[in-house]
Amino acid sequence: MAEGGRQxxxxxxxxxxxxxxxxxxxxxxxxxxxxxPVVSITDMGMVRDVTVGDAGGVTxxxxxxxxxxxxxxxxxxxxxxxxxxxxxxxxxxxSTLTPPWTTDWIGDDARERLRQYGIAPPAPTGExxxxxxxxxxxxxxxxxxxxxxxxxxFGPTLCKRMYVCDSCREPFEGFKSV
Amino acid sequence: MTTTPTTLTDPQAQAxxxxxxxxxxxxxxxxxxxxxxTGHAPILEEDIALANIAxxxxxxxxxxxxxxxxxxxxxxxxxxxxxxxDDYRNTRLVELPxxxxxxxxxxxxxxxxxxxxxxxxxxxxxxxxxxxxxxxxVREEKFHVxxxxxxxxxxxxxxxxxxxxxxxxLTELWPHAAQLFQPVEGEAELTASGxxxxxxxxxxxxxxxxxxxxxxxxxxxxxxxxxxxxxxxTHTEHLAPLLEEMQSVARQHPDAEVW
Numbered sequence: 001m002a003e004g005g006r007q008x009x010x011x012x013x014x015x016x017x018x019x020x021x022x023x024x025x026x027x028x029x030x031x032x033x034x035x036x037p038v039v040s041i042t043d044m045g046m047v048r049d050v051t052v053g054d055a056g057g058v059t060x061x062x063x064x065x066x067x068x069x070x071x072x073x074x075x076x077x078x079x080x081x082x083x084x085x086x087x088x089x090x091x092x093x094x095s096t097l098t099p100p101w102t103t104d105w106i107g108d109d110a111r112e113r114l115r116q117y118g119i120a121p122p123a124p125t126g127e128x129x130x131x132x133x134x135x136x137x138x139x140x141x142x143x144x145x146x147x148x149x150x151x152x153x154f155g156p157t158l159c160k161r162m163y164v165c166d167s168c169r170e171p172f173e174g175f176k177s178v
Numbered sequence: 179m180t181t182t183p184t185t186l187t188d189p190q191a192q193a194x195x196x197x198x199x200x201x202x203x204x205x206x207x208x209x210x211x212x213x214x215x216t217g218h219a220p221i222l223e224e225d226i227a228l229a230n231i232a233x234x235x236x237x238x239x240x241x242x243x244x245x246x247x248x249x250x251x252x253x254x255x256x257x258x259x260x261x262x263x264d265d266y267r268n269t270r271l272v273e274l275p276x277x278x279x280x281x282x283x284x285x286x287x288x289x290x291x292x293x294x295x296x297x298x299x300x301x302x303x304x305x306x307x308x309x310x311x312x313x314x315x316v317r318e319e320k321f322h323v324x325x326x327x328x329x330x331x332x333x334x335x336x337x338x339x340x341x342x343x344x345x346x347x348l349t350e351l352w353p354h355a356a357q358l359f360q361p362v363e364g365e366a367e368l369t370a371s372g373x374x375x376x377x378x379x380x381x382x383x384x385x386x387x388x389x390x391x392x393x394x395x396x397x398x399x400x401x402x403x404x405x406x407x408x409x410x411x412t413h414t415e416h417l418a419p420l421l422e423e424m425q426s427v428a429r430q431h432p433d434a435e436v437w
Contacts, residue, residue, distance in 0.1 A: 068237025152223035
């Protein structure tokens with residue numbers, strides 16, 4: 001496991017003293033999700049916390065979307081790089097599982113960007129039921145019809161499923177409601 | 179009351195370490211069998227589905243092994259890639275060769291339902307890190323259950339040939355399924371402390387659920403339950419070649435950081 005570990009500053013960065021958490025949040029808002037580049041990791045609700053220490057060190061806490069997501073190390077490295085690009089040399093990226101990530105955290109404008117990109121945004125999760133054999137209603141991102149069929153319950157990434165719209169005949173991907 | 183690593187007694191920590199290893203081993207071995215379908219599944223979508231499921235199961239194994247590491251276990255990569263068949267503690271259910279599609283789906287269904295029900299119970303663990311992992315993993319596992327339940331139904335109620343194969347798979351797998359509910363040494367104590375779910379209660383819920391699906395809905399016949407079970411330290415002849423293949427890259431490149 002080569003990842004993790006606190007990166008020690010070799011020399012103090014002059015600009016690091018004045019860095020504000022809001023500047024870090026802004027920087028992270030421009031880090032795209034590696035698998036869905038139209039949304040950022042903050043749009044996805046993956047960044048849970050940003051703290052700036054007295055000495056200017058920055059700690060970012062993020063939560064993985066899916067535990068087996070192969071993009072996790074890319075996301076971790078991207079977070080670290082985005083903060084370093086602000087001139088911060090002391091960066092720590094931590095991960096947390098609590099509370100578990102849910103698609104309910106995806107913001108409204110990000111949902112709209114997903115839809116325009118051709119991915120049906122996730123429905124509300126409706127927490128509480130373990131085994132739901134019925135799949136949540138999904139709208140075609142192209143024509144808006146609910147007359148759609150799921151053609152595969154697992155898509156090209158862990159977070160998506162495959163559908164076909166019976167109204168406009170287009171196949172599309174839908175975000176799983178997690 | 180919440181249990182933390184510092185409030186565990188030494189025997190509790192050892193038993194929990196063993197349990198986490200057992201859970202991870204089942205996930206790793208099953209993920210490998212699922213991965214064997216890559217490029218061979220009946221349709222492209224199922225090829226992708228099994229690769230997705232395998233990824234999730236490996237993700238869960240990673241979570242269990244990271245937790246084990248905090249209790250004094252080895253590095254997760256070390257555990258997965260440098261132990262031989264004598265040290266693996268997976269069930270026979272998951273190590274059997276992948277068989278035909280019905281065999282794969284019935285096995286996955288038996289396993290997914292047990293995992294989902296166990297995880298759901300484990301979200302109430304007094305051991306906070308385990309409860310967190312369970313809350314994360316159970317959200318992913320419900321997709322596996324939905325998927326494989328549907329496939330078993332489709333195959334069982336499909337053609338006479340698909341029904342015959344599905345029943346044959348169930349008959350072959352059934353004697354091994356009960357091993358999923360075999361407690362590890364010291365598990366009773368951890369259950370009494372609220373750290374682990376009550377395995378008997380999970381077993382009972384599982385039996386109800388799969389009987390409803392397999393017998394009532396799909397018209398399959400459950401064979402008689404086996405009277406005895408081998409321990410998780412005995413394996414079929416199929417595990418050694420599986421590990422040989424799974425570990426070959428790591429063993430050829432022991433210095434690599436990622437493989």
